[in-house]
Amino acid sequence: MRLIIIFIVQSVIALQNLQGGIFRWYNEHHQVxxxxxxxxxxxxxxxxxxxxxxxxxxxx
Numbered sequence: 001m002r003l004i005i006i007f008i009v010q011s012v013i014a015l016q017n018l019q020g021g022i023f024r025w026y027n028e029h030h031q032v033x034x035x036x037x038x039x040x041x042x043x044x045x046x047x048x049x050x051x052x053x054x055x056x057x058x059x060x
Contacts, residue, residue: 006048023052 026032026042033039040056 023049026056027052027054029056 023042031038032042034041042053042056044050044053
């Protein structure tokens, strides 16, 4: 709900459901790969998106 308020205040007119995309994939503990191989590091665009990512303890 907090994100919705932020978006309304910032007059965001288009919004994608990232929670059901890569963030859900990551939060369900599926493997994520970057240019260096498997990683537990997930980048979010800004702090408002950080709420959608569950922190992992690095097991790699």
